[in-house]
Amino acid sequence: xxxxxxxxxxxxxxKTAAAHLKRxxxxxxxxxxxxxxxxxxxxRQIYKIRDLQEGVTATxxxxxxxxxNKRSRRRGKNxxxxxxxxDSGSLRVVWFNQxxxxxxxxxxxxxxLSGKISVDMFGVKMNSPHYEKFKxxxxxxxxxxxxYPLTHGVSQKQMRYLVEQVLPLADKMxxxxxxxxxxxxxxxxxxxxxxxxxxxDDEIELKQSTDRLKFNELLLLQLKAEITRANRTxxxxxxxxxxxxxxxxxxxxxxxxxxxxQRLSAWEVLQDLQKDIPMNRLLxxxxxxxxxxxxxxxxxxxxxxxxxxxxxxxxxxxANQHYNTLCKLLGDKVRIALLTxxxxxxxxxxxxxxxxxxxxxxxxxxxxxxxxxIIIGTHALLGDKVNFSKLGMVVVDEQHRFxxxxxxxxxxxxxxxxxxxxxxxxxxxxxxxxxxGDLDVSIISQMPLGRKKIMTRLVEEHNRQxxxxxxxxxxxxxxxxxxxxxxxxEKLKEDETELEINNYQPAWNVSLEKKSVMSExxxxxxxxxxxxxxxxxxxxxxxxxxxxxMKKFKDKEIDILVSTSVVEVGVDIPNxxxxxxxxxxxxxxAQLHQFRGRVGRSEYxxxxxxxxQKQTQKSSERLKxxxxxxxxxxxxxxxxxxxxxxxxxxxxxxGEENLRLAKLTDQELVKKARETAKELxxxxxxxxxxxxxFGAWEKSIHxx
Ligand code: ADP
Ligand code: MG
Numbered sequence: 001x002x003x004x005x006x007x008x009x010x011x012x013x014x015k016t017a018a019a020h021l022k023r024x025x026x027x028x029x030x031x032x033x034x035x036x037x038x039x040x041x042x043x044r045q046i047y048k049i050r051d052l053q054e055g056v057t058a059t060x061x062x063x064x065x066x067x068x069n070k071r072s073r074r075r076g077k078n079x080x081x082x083x084x085x086x087d088s089g090s091l092r093v094v095w096f097n098q099x100x101x102x103x104x105x106x107x108x109x110x111x112x113l114s115g116k117i118s119v120d121m122f123g124v125k126m127n128s129p130h131y132e133k134f135k136x137x138x139x140x141x142x143x144x145x146x147x148y149p150l151t152h153g154v155s156q157k158q159m160r161y162l163v164e165q166v167l168p169l170a171d172k173m174x175x176x177x178x179x180x181x182x183x184x185x186x187x188x189x190x191x192x193x194x195x196x197x198x199x200x201d202d203e204i205e206l207k208q209s210t211d212r213l214k215f216n217e218l219l220l221l222q223l224k225a226e227i228t229r230a231n232r233t234x235x236x237x238x239x240x241x242x243x244x245x246x247x248x249x250x251x252x253x254x255x256x257x258x259x260x261x262q263r264l265s266a267w268e269v270l271q272d273l274q275k276d277i278p279m280n281r282l283l284x285x286x287x288x289x290x291x292x293x294x295x296x297x298x299x300x301x302x303x304x305x306x307x308x309x310x311x312x313x314x315x316x317x318x319a320n321q322h323y324n325t326l327c328k329l330l331g332d333k334v335r336i337a338l339l340t341x342x343x344x345x346x347x348x349x350x351x352x353x354x355x356x357x358x359x360x361x362x363x364x365x366x367x368x369x370x371x372x373x374i375i376i377g378t379h380a381l382l383g384d385k386v387n388f389s390k391l392g393m394v395v396v397d398e399q400h401r402f403x404x405x406x407x408x409x410x411x412x413x414x415x416x417x418x419x420x421x422x423x424x425x426x427x428x429x430x431x432x433x434x435x436x437g438d439l440d441v442s443i444i445s446q447m448p449l450g451r452k453k454i455m456t457r458l459v460e461e462h463n464r465q466x467x468x469x470x471x472x473x474x475x476x477x478x479x480x481x482x483x484x485x486x487x488x489x490e491k492l493k494e495d496e497t498e499l500e501i502n503n504y505q506p507a508w509n510v511s512l513e514k515k516s517v518m519s520e521x522x523x524x525x526x527x528x529x530x531x532x533x534x535x536x537x538x539x540x541x542x543x544x545x546x547x548x549x550m551k552k553f554k555d556k557e558i559d560i561l562v563s564t565s566v567v568e569v570g571v572d573i574p575n576x577x578x579x580x581x582x583x584x585x586x587x588x589x590a591q592l593h594q595f596r597g598r599v600g601r602s603e604y605x606x607x608x609x610x611x612x613q614k615q616t617q618k619s620s621e622r623l624k625x626x627x628x629x630x631x632x633x634x635x636x637x638x639x640x641x642x643x644x645x646x647x648x649x650x651x652x653x654x655g656e657e658n659l660r661l662a663k664l665t666d667q668e669l670v671k672k673a674r675e676t677a678k679e680l681x682x683x684x685x686x687x688x689x690x691x692x693x694f695g696a697w698e699k700s701i702h703x704x
Contacts, residue, residue, distance in 0.1 A: 001029060001166070001169065002029065002169065002172060003028065003029050003030035003033070003169060003172055003173065004028050004029070004030060005028055005029045006018075006027065006028050007021050007022075007026055007027055007028055007029070007031070007032060007162075010029075010162060010165055010166070011165060012158075012161065012162075013162070016153065017153075017154070017158070020151060020152070020153040020154045021154065023151045024149075024150075024151050024154070029166045029169055030173070032162060032163060032166055033163070033166055033167070033169065033170055033173065033194055033198075034194075035148065035163075036148075036197050036198070036213070036660065036661060037146035037147055037148050037197065037198065038147065038148065038149050039147045040144045040145060040146055040147060040200070040206070041114075041144070041145040041147060042144055042145075043059040043112075043114040043130075043141050043142055043143060043144075043145050044059075044142065044143055044144060045058070045059065046059055046060065046061050046112075046142060047059065047060050048060075048086060048087075048088040048089075049062070049085065049086050049088050049089040049090065049091045049124070050088035050089045051088070052091070052117045052124050053117060053119075054117055054118060054119040054124075055116070055117065055118075056116070056117055057114070057115065057116045057117075058114070058115075058117055059112055059113065059114040059141055059142050060084075060086060060091065060112070060113050061086060061110065061111075061112055061134065061142070062084035062085055062086050062091065062110075062111060062112075062113060063084060063085055063086070063108065063109070063110055063111075064082060064083075064084055064105055064106065064107050064108060064109045064111060065082075065083045065084060065085055065090065065107065066082060066083040066107060067080065067081075067082045067102055067105060067106070067107060068080065068081045068082070069099060069102040077096055077097055078096070078097050078098070078099045079094060079095070079096055080094070080095040080096075080098065080099070080101050080102055081093070081094055082094075082095075082105070084111070084113065091123075091124055091125070091126060092122065092123070092124070092125045092126070093113065093125070093126045093129060094125065094126070094127055094128065095128050095129075096128060098128075101131070104133075105131065105133075109133055109134075110133065110134040111131055111132060111133050111134060112130075112131065112132045112133075112134060112138060112140075112141035112142045113126060113129040113130065113131050113141065114129055114130040114140075114141040114142070114145075115127065115128065115129025115130060116129075130145075130157075137199075139160050139161070139164050139199065140157055140160060143199070143201075144199075144200050144201075144202070144203075144206065145160075146160060146163075146197075146198055146199060148160075148163075163198050163199075164199070167195055167198060167199065170190075170191040170192075170194040170195050171191045172191075173190050173191055173194060174190075174689060175189055175190035175191070175689070176190075176689040176690050176692070176693040177190065177215075177216070177219075177689075177690065178680070178687050178689075178690060181676055181680075185215070185672055187208075187211070187212045187215060188208045188209055188211075188212040189212075190212070190216075192209070193208070193209040193210075193212035193213050194209070194213070195209075196208065196209030197209040197210055197213060210661060211669065213661050214661045214662035214666060214669050215662075215669050215672065215673060217660065217661060217662045218662050218666070218669055218670055218672075218673035219673045219676055219677060220693070220694060220697045221673070222670075222673045222674050222676070222677035222678075223677045223680065223681055223684075223694055224694075224698065225438040225677070226438075226677045226678060226681035227681055227684075228438040229280075229438045230681060230682070232277065232278055232280060232438070233277045234277075235277065235278055235415070235416055236276055236277070236278075236416065237275075237276060237277055237278035237279070237416055237417055237418055238276070238305070238307060238390075238392050238417075238418075239273075239274060239275065239276045240273040240274060240301060240302060240305040240307065240392065240393075240418075241274070241304075241305055242270050242273070242274060242301065243301055243304040243305070246300070246301075246304055247270075247297060247300065247301055250297065250300055250330075250333075251297065254293070254329070256448060257449075258290075258293070259289075259290065259444070259446045259447070259448055259449075260446060261285075261289075261443065261444045261445050261446050262289075262290055262293065262294055262444055262446075264442070265283055265285075265294050265442035265443070265444055266294045266297045266298060268281070268440075268442045269281060269283075269294070269298045269420060269442065270297075270298060270301060272418065272440070273298065273301065273302070273393070273418055278415075278416060278417060278418055278419060279393075279418035279419055279420065279440075280419050280438060280439055280440065281419070281420050281421075281439065281440045281441070281442060282399075282420075282421050282422075282423065282439045282440070282441045282442070283295070283420060283421070283422045283423075283442045283443075283444070284422075284423050284424075284425065284441060284442070284443050284444070285422075285424065285443065285444030285445070286424065286444070286445075286447065286593075286597065286631075286632035286633070287424045287593070287594060287597025287598070287632070288447065288448075288451070288597055288600070288601055289444040289445075289446070289447055289448070290444065290448055291397075291422045291424075291444060292322060292325055292326075292397075293329070294444070295311060295395045295397070295420065295422065296325075296326055296329060296330060298393065298395070298420065299311065299326075299330075299374050299393065299395065300330060300333070300334065302392040302393045302418075303333075303334050303373040303374060305392060306390065307390050307391065307392025307393070308367075308370065308372070308373055308374070308375065308388050308389060308390055308391050308392060309373065309374050309375075309391075309392060309393045309394075309395070310374075310375050310376075310377075310381060310388075310391065310393070310394045310395065310414075311326070311374065311375075311376045311377075311395045311397065312376075312377060312378065312379065312381050312394065312395065312396050312397065312410070313376070313377075313378060313397045313398065314378070314379075314397070314398050314401035314402055315378065315401075315543075315546075315547065315550075315571075316340050316378055316543070316547045317547055317550045317551065317554070317571050318397065318398070318571060319338065319340050319376055319377050319378050320338065320340075321571060321572055322376050322397070323336065323338040323376045326374065326376065330374070334373045334374055335371065335372045335373045335374070336372065336373065336374045336375075336376065337363070337366070337367070337372040337374070337375045337376065337377075338376050338377060339363060339367075339375055339376070339377035339378075339380055339381055339386070340377050340378045340380050364385050364386060364387070367386060367387065367388060367389070368387045368388070368389055369389060370389035370390060375388075379402070379406050379409075381413075382406065382409045382410065382413055391414070391417050392417060392418065393417055393418040393419070393420065394410065394413070394414040394417055394418070394419050394420070395420045395421075395422065396410060396419075396420070396421045396422065397422045398422065398423065398424065399421035399422065399423055400423055400425060424594065424597070425590060425594075425636070445633060451600065452600060452603075452604075452605055452606065453600075453630055454579075454596055454599060454600040454606045454607065454608050454630065455605065455606070455607050455608070456596065456607075456608040456609075456610070456626065456627045456630075457607070457608070457609055457610065457627065458584075458610045458612070458620070458623045458624060458626075458627050459609050459610060459611050461611075464611065467580075467609050467611075468528055468529075470607075471529075471560075471578055471580065471609075472529065472532070474577055474578050474607075475529075475532055475559045475560070478575070479575060479576065479577040479578065479604060480553065480556065480558070480559055480560070480561070480573065480575050480576040480577070480578075481559065481560045481561070481576065481577075481578040481579075481580060482560075482561055482563070482576055482578065482579045482580065482595070482598055482599065483520060483524065483560060483561065483562045483563070483580045483581075483582065484563060484564070484565055484579070484580070484581045484582065484595050485513075485516040485517050485520045485562060485563070485564050485565075485582055485583070486516060486582045486583020486586055486613055487516075487565060487583060487586045487587070513538055513539050513540075513564045514538045514539065514540045516538075516564065517536050517537070517538040517562055517563065517564055518536070518538075520536075520562050520582065521534060521536040521562045524560060524562060529559075529560060532559045532560055533557065533558050533559045533560070534558070534559065534560045534561075534562060535549050535552060535553060535558035535560070535561050535562070536549070536561070536562040536563065537549050537550070537561065537562070537563035537564070538563065538564050539564060549561070550571060553573060553576075554571070554573055556575065565587065565591065565595070571598075572601055573598065573601070574601045574602035575602065575604075576598065576599050576601075576606075577599055577600075577602075577604045577605065577606040577607060578599060578606070578607050578608075578609070579595055579596055579598055579599045579606070579607070579608045579609070580608075580609045580611065581595055581608070581609065581610050581611065582611050582613070583611070583612070583613040584610035584611060584612050584623060585612040585613065585614065585615065585616075585619035585620075585622070585623060586613070588639050588642075589622065589625070589626055589635040589636070589638055589639040589642075590632070590635055590636045590639045592610070592626055592635075593626075593632050593635045593636075595608070596608045597632075610623055610626070610627075622642065625638065
């Protein structure tokens with residue numbers, strides 16, 4: 001047997017079991033060894049029967065005195081009753097519907113039992129405990145017992161049984177981490193770590209093992225970032241001069257004064273543009289912090305260098321909004337075009353000189369001939385027919401909202417140009433460095449002066465009516481309202497409730513989302529606000545429909561807009577002053593903050609109401625914190641602490657999808673991995689083992 005031996009040649013793996021295991025991506029021995037537990041039950045302490053107390057979960061080492069297999073008369077269930085004893089007393093045990101136990105256990109056997117103790121009029125009792133015959137090394141009881149993420153048809157016991165069979169083969173795994181790294185950080189060798197994570201003797205072995213395996217993951221991720229960065233710096237991009245006077249004039253012509261961090265961010269970008277290697281920078285700033293104008297300043301500088309600039313937005317409305325903004329500010333200096341994949345796939349094209357054109361060819365020609373300077377649009381910009389005459393910089397707004405494939409396309413289209421992505425997800429700087437190993441980061445950490453603080457209230461159920469009255473009054477004054485519907489998690493089917501599911505991601509689907517929106521919409525439009533104009537948005541609607549609704553909302557033809565969290569509306573609706581969030585406890589702080597950022601964009605006082613569905617001590621503390629705290633970065637930090645980066649930034653975004661054990665918050669290990677990656681990346685060829693592993697890993701993540 002070796003690491004590539006198929007799983008079906010193991011003991012007790014038939015066709016069905018093999019099929020179940022395949023669902024967990026376990027096809028061979030190597031896969032099985034790399035399938036790690038996600039938690040452990042501590043059954044190490046062995047109790048004497050005399051010391052057992054009601055309610056505790058305990059392990060006992062006992063002798064089977066008596067075992068009886070019977071059928072319950074009422075419900076036809078199989079019941080096994082046993083009496084077991086140690087030198088301190090005896091204990092009754094009951095198992096339901098596990099008739100095979102009577103074939104495995106016999107009177108006189110020495111066994112371990114782990115389970116919960118109950119007490120009735122006849123004394124102490126254990127219900128359906130884990131059981132295992134006494135042997136030299138236990139695997140299911142009397143130790144730190146590994147618990148695996150499972151799927152239907154595979155049990156914990158089965159899993160442990162299988163892993164135990166192949167565990168000695170861990171020694172055949174080649175350790176690809178260079179000896180010097182292992183020594184430097186005193187890591188466990190790979191084989192020991194694999195054995196130790198499955199069946200650790202104690203916490204120390206468990207920690208050493210997990211640390212080593214976490215480091216593996218983090219190192220590969222950081223190596224990738226290092227190599228990407230190195231490749232980028234080898235490529236050429238046009239060097240852009242800094243047109244200082246022109247930029248200064250432009251900035252002083254703005255209707256407002258830039259904040260210090262807007263200024264700094266723009267300066268950082270302009271510095272990058274002066275280099276002949278492609279910029280790859282992330283501009284992170286809270287909702288409403290003014291990222292667009294920073295992009296505008298940099299685009300102007302690009303145009304002054306006689307290059308074209310692109311600003312790409314995730315939605316039609318947003319592209320329109322940017323177009324209008326930049327036309328107002330730059331329209332007299334620069335030729336600006338809008339290109340979106342508008343309704344009925346007719347290309348919509350506008351020039352800032354107010355010349356409109358619906359002629360596709362003309363549009364493409366003008367871009368190709370360099371007759372426009374700044375091209376604003378949606379992913380329509382990624383089409384084959386769009387060719388630039390002299391592309392100098394690409395700006396992608398709300399980059400996290402583009403799909404993986406679109407992001408890839410953007411990268412390909414923009415190869416050899418300067419690249420700026422913008423996100424409203426606040427990212428603490430220290431953390432950004434880890435997550436985005438290949439990116440430089442600029443952060444706008446201040447809000448423009450004069451913004452009114454959004455008043456946030458956690459609304460108790462008995463105050464709901466009052467809140468509705470308040471909202472009604474706001475609409476009467478001409479304001480508008482956003483309503484965010486709760487996330488609905490799919491209920492587990494009855495027979496799955498016993499299963500342990502590795503549920504990092506809440507079950508979520510578009511139909512449920514739609515249901516949530518429609519029921520809220522019905523309630524508000526029929527019962528609560530029958531006299532107001534209520535509209536809705538959900539993920540099942542076509543893009544054109546969504547855009548139409550947003551347009552109506554913007555044009556004040558809708559008073560109250562009900563939507564899901566998924567249909568994010570990053571659009572400026574200054575007239576909206578109320579954000580109402582149902583099921584607020586289900587959202588992370590960073591996300592709540594995003595919602596809240598949609599109001600408070602005008603001189604009117606704005607409000608955010610949180611309606612929890614179910615309150616726990618923890619969630620109410622969290623929401624109370626949100627009530628007080630208006631700073632997106634502080635909220636993001638708190639969120640990271642509570643939920644981890646994958647949930648906060650999206651798994652794809654944080655790179656966490658490629659991590660199974662490690663968290664990006666494992667700061668010490670991340671630091672070590674970064675340092676190691678920096679050192680090893682330039683001389684990877686010297687480490688054939690590591691190089692091969694890295695290659696295989698890269699391939700595997702590309703396949704996913
Ligand atoms: P976001 O960072 O969310 O993309 P925007 O760029 O849309 O924010 O800016 C939000 C609003 O703030 C816009 O109306 C913009 O004109 C305004 N704004 C931007 N910078 C400033 C500033 N320094 N002072 C005042 N208002 C500003
Ligand atoms: Mg924006």
